[in-house]
Amino acid sequence: MKVSTNWLKEYIDNFEINNLNDADKLAAQIGLTSSEIENVSYLVPQSSGLVVAKILDVKDNENSDHLKIVQVNNGKNNFQIVSGAPNIEFGQVVILAMVGAKLFNGKEIKETKIADYISSGMLVSLQEIGFNDSIAPKKHEEGIYVFPENADIQLGQDAIDALGANDIIVETSLTANRADMLSIKGNSYEFAAMLDTQVSFPKYATTQEGKDIDDLISVEVDSKIVSEYNLSIVQNIKVKQSPLWIQKRLWSSGIRPINNVVDVTNYVMLYTGQPLHAFDYDKLQNKQIKVSLSNDEEIQTLDGQKRELEKGKNIVIYDGNTPLMLAGVMGGISSEVDENTKNVVIEAAVFNPQLVRKTAQNFALHSEASSRFERGINLDDLIPSLNLSANLIQQLAGGQIARGIITKGTGLTNAKKLEISLSFIQKKLGLKISTTEISSVLNRLNFEFKIVEDKFIIEIPNRRWDISIPEDIVEEVARIHGYDKIPTTLPQAIDPKSGLTIKQKLLRNVNEIMRSSGFNQAISYSLLSKNKVSNFSTFNLPAIKLAHPMSEDRAYLRQSLIASLLEALKYNVSRSQKDIHLFEHGIVFAKNKSQNIEQLHLAGLVMNSPILNWKNNKKEMYDFFDLKCDIEDLLNLFEVDYKFIKNKEIKLMHPEQTANIVVSDQIIGFIGKIHPEYLQENKLEDIYAFELDLDKLFDIYQPKIGYQLIPKYQEVTRDLSLQVAEDVTSDDILNVINKLNIKELKKIELFDKYKDSLTYRFTFNNEEKTMEIIDTNEIMELVQKNVSALNVKIR
Amino acid sequence: MDLIEKIENVKNKIPEIQSANLEELEKIRSLVLGKKGELTTLLRGLKEVDEKERGKVGSLANLVRTEIEEQIQVRTKALQKEIINQRLENEKIDVTLPGTKHRLGHMHVLQQIQNEIEDLFISQGYRVVYGNEIESDEYNFERMNLPKDHPARDMQDTFYIDSETLLRTQTSAMQARIMEKHDFSKGPLKMISPGLVYRRDDDDTSHSHQFHQIEGLVIDKNITLADLKGTLQMLIDSLFGQGHAIRLRPSYFPFTEPSIEVDVSWNKVDSSTEDSDIQWIEVLGAGMVHPKVLEMSGIDHNEYSGFAFGLGPDRFAMIKYEIDDIRNFYLNDLRFIEQFKQVKK
CATH class of the missing domain: 1.20.1270 (Substrate Binding Domain Of Dnak; Chain:A; Domain 2)
Structure with missing residues (x-):
């Protein structure tokens, strides 16, 4: 809320805010006790040389059809001004920028000659001296500003001061709970508590001399949607410009003055926080007010927009069956107060906050009224606000207030009472605060309370919607007493499940392995477009779509990490990055009927564009086997047996260079080269990729405790060269050998490959004795015999 | 001879x-x-x-x-x-020629910060919980004392999948899931829960529709606001180094009461530092767990109390390394990733 410090001065004792420095200090204090501060500034940027002046004479200029020659007086001297303002009239009190005046925007006023006449100064509009368009009064939208009649100002007075344009505005950024701080009264209570000073408000008396209100209008309400509904009527009024004092309050609060009726309702709303609405009695056809839920119908709101209403969605005020306005959000044009209005109805109500919120959201109509209804209304000020409005309208617009008010509703609730013990407060805060200190806080907050034994029994004023449980009082004590006085301690006990879980530790190790294999960790976006989301997916299930995506690019949840990692890779390629190694662990998603599946995956991409190695001037290209080695390192961490089985079926992957990764007979992922067609389409160099299901791998993992004895006897190695037909894989050969279950055979490694010839190195070790040459020969003969069954030749 | x-x-x-x-x-x-x-x-x-x-x-x-x-x-x-x-x-060589074996990769800066925070809290007897990114409206909002149509929901514009399912907007969603399962006869609940969260925000230098949060939650008999303050000071000491002051300001979250915002001093502060010389930066939100939140998870709020905090590693990294654009974390430019070698004090 934009809070006028000038206005607060009327109610808070010793409230000394005389310059921006004072205001900044105040704002800092508010930030620590009440609310965040959005901004602290003068109402308008400051100008000098502006005075209040009166127009003594207006003459046409024979050289121009729109320029006038005006004589003005500033209380001492007369000046001749040439002005083009269309609204200039004899007798007006206006703002004169004297010769030498410096306007906020740097403009300096000089004596000039316009259309053959000397002009010693300039008559200005509010916008010309820095007022925002949104707060400048409607009446003077075109032309210069004219002070209202009987304004409490003197000729020659500084116009900035006269307009209250030097008011310092403290703009708070309120959290959803502080309904009370949406009013000047609420802010006065709050700041007085903070500053440890007193607050007091004037009292008003109402004299109702008009007709009996029940003879004028009838009301019917649905109490489920409007808990309180009150009307007052002021008859025989004259709508005109408001006096200056009310205009000043409004524009300081960011609201544009319109006329004395609308201005009063806004003024009272700002003062008490109770939204009020005034409408033209004579424009009601039936004089039968009904508050109920909307039908399928149309309504034209005050902003001129036609709004389509849906049955049962909004609270509507009807006259008979004619919808008049969107309750709590915006009035309707059909009953708008205008300059011809003679009799006015004023409404003070409490509408259902959820419905008001929905309507405001639905029509993007977050008004001053709706934001207050949403947060909560101070019931104590409901009727007083209605009476004050009627009073002020009668005072400013004349006429008589109708006798009585119409009151429909569930009745006012009494103030809440809370019981809270000293030890409760101490225990929650961890602070040895005393009864005296707590009493002082409650007194400062203007809360009525008594102390019975060790308990505070506190009456919570209705303005404090946010306080309903003892913990709320703890917060009041903490913030008014000061958060800086809270000591610092640490909770000592330990959670029975403290520390990382095995899976969390494994994930950290996976990260480390990837990092030491040269991969950089990426974190990419989970949301992808429809045509990318299922790329490289191993799910046979549809992707999950957002109900209301912000854009087509981010409408679906990724089904593979490679799909989103490729975005990162392309980003780097387009920025001329070479030798790209990226990995990511993250969640992939799929929809299985009504279930949403989440899996933790790990994926990596390597794009190794040719880099000259300065050592041998050879272009060393990364290939399938480099990536396979990295994955083997990773799988070895889990002490599992694994296999790579060629898979030609994975979409977008190279059919001849892609394999499933199989662990304990489960496919946990794949590795391979991305399809050349995809690479070509996207203008990319060769990319090798892998993706695997970490959840599955973690589940398979069974830590082996213990260790194997280091062999006592010398290891013996033998080599075997085989010429291999195209249809025989390395795994075919190894499978044949492994099936022999040779106890002494500890390791077989591919030692050399030249064209179709493979050389394996066999490592033998006998745990009981040194291996004899004879034994080794025997084993090798057995191996050769069995391998020969395959389509291979022994060399 | x-x-x-x-x-x-x-x-x-x-x-x-x-x-x-x-x-x-x-x-x-x-x-x-x-x-x-x-x-x-x-x-x-x-x-x-x-x-x-x-x-x-x-x-x-x-x-x-x-x-x-x-x-x-x-x-x-x-x-x-x-x-x-x-x-x-x-065998003479030019030792200034570049090394030729492959380079080590780099951990993402947010992973580094997450690991550091995890380790810190593990040392204080916390457990670490990673939750699901798809959450129910119930756990993300309602169990956090944010019923449907609560005005505070405006602060978290949500990606819904259907009317009851959403991408979690806050790691606080893990609070109720852990609380309702915890066996208090075995000891207190102390956990942190790091992870990705999503909001319907337009991406710009300070907003991202995807970012990280780390939720902290402690429930035991006699947990106090002082415990929360001490824990936050410990966190700041660990992430920014000793000597940075914190201050608490009132705030509002439906799932905590009292609720606070926490600022940290950008500069180091000692007893001789003038108030006006301290540059405060907002770093996280926290508070004492709302009794309703405890109650909804079947915990007796007369016997137990607790605190919770939620911090954004993205924001921490931005403050600590003076990173001016949050999108850097998710675009994965190698020239960005490779700058962060290891956690610095």
């Missing part, structure tokens, strides 16, 4: 030794000292020498042998040294 003279003459080989190469040295050794060598042959004639002279001739022969051996050894060592020096010369 008598025997003595012949023995003396063997020494004439010395200049030859001094200029020989390793191969020649071996030859000389064999010619002079070998079984059939010159000196060996001469010594065989010793038995024909007069008995009185024999000792004198014998010791002369030994002297000569020793000298020849020494000379050979000296020459051998010198030659070996020369060979090593030659090798060193041949």
Whole structure:
């Protein structure tokens, strides 16, 4: 809320805010006790040389059809001004920028000659001296500003001061709970508590001399949607410009003055926080007010927009069956107060906050009224606000207030009472605060309370919607007493499940392995477009779509990490990055009927564009086997047996260079080269990729405790060269050998490959004795015999 | 020539030794000292020498042998040294040329911060919980005391999947899931829950539709606001280094009461620092767990109390490293990733 410090001065004792420095200090204090501060500034940027002046004479200029020659007086001297303002009239009190005046925007006023006449100064509009368009009064939208009649100002007075344009505005950024701080009264209570000073408000008396209100209008309400509904009527009024004092309050609060009726309702709303609405009695056809839920119908709101209403969605005020306005959000044009209005109805109500919120959201109509209804209304000020409005309208617009008010509703609730013990407060805060200190806080907050034994029994004023449980009082004590006085301690006990879980530790190790294999960790976006989301997916299930995506690019949840990692890779390629190694662990998603599946995956991409190695001037290209080695390192961490089985079926992957990764007979992922067609389409160099299901791998993992004895006897190695037909894989050969279950055979490694010839190195070790040459020969003969069954030749 | 003279003459080989190469040295050794060598042959004639002279001739022969051996050894060592020096010369490299083995990769800066925070809280007896990214409206909002149509929901514009399912907007969604399962007879609940969250925000320098949060939650008998303050100070000390002050400001979250915002001083602060010289930066939100939140998870709020906090590693990293655009974390430019080697104080 934009809070006028000038206005607060009327109610808070010793409230000394005389310059921006004072205001900044105040704002800092508010930030620590009440609310965040959005901004602290003068109402308008400051100008000098502006005075209040009166127009003594207006003459046409024979050289121009729109320029006038005006004589003005500033209380001492007369000046001749040439002005083009269309609204200039004899007798007006206006703002004169004297010769030498410096306007906020740097403009300096000089004596000039316009259309053959000397002009010693300039008559200005509010916008010309820095007022925002949104707060400048409607009446003077075109032309210069004219002070209202009987304004409490003197000729020659500084116009900035006269307009209250030097008011310092403290703009708070309120959290959803502080309904009370949406009013000047609420802010006065709050700041007085903070500053440890007193607050007091004037009292008003109402004299109702008009007709009996029940003879004028009838009301019917649905109490489920409007808990309180009150009307007052002021008859025989004259709508005109408001006096200056009310205009000043409004524009300081960011609201544009319109006329004395609308201005009063806004003024009272700002003062008490109770939204009020005034409408033209004579424009009601039936004089039968009904508050109920909307039908399928149309309504034209005050902003001129036609709004389509849906049955049962909004609270509507009807006259008979004619919808008049969107309750709590915006009035309707059909009953708008205008300059011809003679009799006015004023409404003070409490509408259902959820419905008001929905309507405001639905029509993007977050008004001053709706934001207050949403947060909560101070019931104590409901009727007083209605009476004050009627009073002020009668005072400013004349006429008589109708006798009585119409009151429909569930009745006012009494103030809440809370019981809270000293030890409760101490225990929650961890602070040895005393009864005296707590009493002082409650007194400062203007809360009525008594102390019975060790308990505070506190009456919570209705303005404090946010306080309903003892913990709320703890917060009041903490913030008014000061958060800086809270000591610092640490909770000592330990959670029975403290520390990382095995899976969390494994994930950290996976990260480390990837990092030491040269991969950089990426974190990419989970949301992808429809045509990318299922790329490289191993799910046979549809992707999950957002109900209301912000854009087509981010409408679906990724089904593979490679799909989103490729975005990162392309980003780097387009920025001329070479030798790209990226990995990511993250969640992939799929929809299985009504279930949403989440899996933790790990994926990596390597794009190794040719880099000259300065050592041998050879272009060393990364290939399938480099990536396979990295994955083997990773799988070895889990002490599992694994296999790579060629898979030609994975979409977008190279059919001849892609394999499933199989662990304990489960496919946990794949590795391979991305399809050349995809690479070509996207203008990319060769990319090798892998993706695997970490959840599955973690589940398979069974830590082996213990260790194997280091062999006592010398290891013996033998080599075997085989010429291999195209249809025989390395795994075919190894499978044949492994099936022999040779106890002494500890390791077989591919030692050399030249064209179709493979050389394996066999490592033998006998745990009981040194291996004899004879034994080794025997084993090798057995191996050769069995391998020969395959389509291979022994060399 | 008598025997003595012949023995003396063997020494004439010395200049030859001094200029020989390793191969020649071996030859000389064999010619002079070998079984059939010159000196060996001469010594065989010793038995024909007069008995009185024999000792004198014998010791002369030994002297000569020793000298020849020494000379050979000296020459051998010198030659070996020369060979090593030659090798060193041949093996000269420019040590400033770049290394050629593959480079280590880098952990994402947010992962580094997450690991550091995890380790810190593990040292304080916390457990670590990773939740699901798809959450129900119930756990994300309602169990956090944010019923449907609560105005505070406006602060978290949500990606819904259907009316009851959404992408979690806050890691607080893990609070209720852990609370309702915790067996308090075994000890307190102390956890942190890091992870990705999603909001319907337009991406710009300070907003991202996807970002990280780390939720902290402690529930036990007698947990106080002072415990929360102490825990947050510990966190700041660990992430920013000792000497940075924190201050608490009132705030509002439906799931905590009291609720606070926490600021940290950008500069280091001691007892002599003027208030006006401290530059405060908002870093996280926190508070004492709302009794309704405890109640909804079946915890007696008269017996137990707790605190919760939620911090954004993205924001922490931005503050700590003065990163000006949150999108850097998710675009994965290698030139960005590779700048962050390890956690810095």
